[in-house]
Amino acid sequence: MRRSIKYSLTAALAVVAAALVLAACGGGDDNDNGNATASSSGASSDIVSMQNVDGTNVLVDAEGKTLYTADVEKAGIRCTDGCISFWEPLAASAKQSKTASADLKLDFSVVKRPDGESQLTFKGLPLYSFSEEGSGSLEGDGFVDDFQGTHFEWAAATTGANSAPSDSNAPSDSSPY
Numbered sequence: 001m002r003r004s005i006k007y008s009l010t011a012a013l014a015v016v017a018a019a020l021v022l023a024a025c026g027g028g029d030d031n032d033n034g035n036a037t038a039s040s041s042g043a044s045s046d047i048v049s050m051q052n053v054d055g056t057n058v059l060v061d062a063e064g065k066t067l068y069t070a071d072v073e074k075a076g077i078r079c080t081d082g083c084i085s086f087w088e089p090l091a092a093s094a095k096q097s098k099t100a101s102a103d104l105k106l107d108f109s110v111v112k113r114p115d116g117e118s119q120l121t122f123k124g125l126p127l128y129s130f131s132e133e134g135s136g137s138l139e140g141d142g143f144v145d146d147f148q149g150t151h152f153e154w155a156a157a158t159t160g161a162n163s164a165p166s167d168s169n170a171p172s173d174s175s176p177y
Helices: 002-025 036-040 071-075 081-085 095-105
Strands: 050-051 056-061 067-070 088-090 110-111 118-122 128-130 144-147 148-158
Touching: 036 071, 050 095, 050 118, 056 067, 056 144, 071 148, 081 088, 081 144, 095 118
Parallel strands: none
Antiparallel strands: 050 056, 067 128, 067 148, 088 128, 110 118, 144 148
């Protein structure tokens, strides 16, 4: 009998723990993603939305993380291997790209990565989130790094005429260093 009570108590605790985990995940519709800031401050789709971050209108992923591009990738994907441990490609299907284009009235497409995955592009450049920042941040804007002999200068993917890149991390003169 004592053993039965112990197992019943353990089962009850497991059910309560599962309920708490599910409650923490939140409810809402499919476009909410638990990120009211991104969806309430601009247009959105399932994978990408527009948000104003520090006075700059940028694209953000479903988690509200700013998306970035690098001009060095105009000729093709160069961010591979170690690069993607810092700059996470925004995976998307062609269907998701078309939906985002229609929802946001912007020009999205997809490109096939060297690993075979499809990645969302904006204005012909692949989109990435910066793994070192959270949602609602522009820490990667103007960030410079090198991977496998390729020099990357990252810029936030901006969406409007009054969306100048943030120079919060840049020196006050015009020097690139």
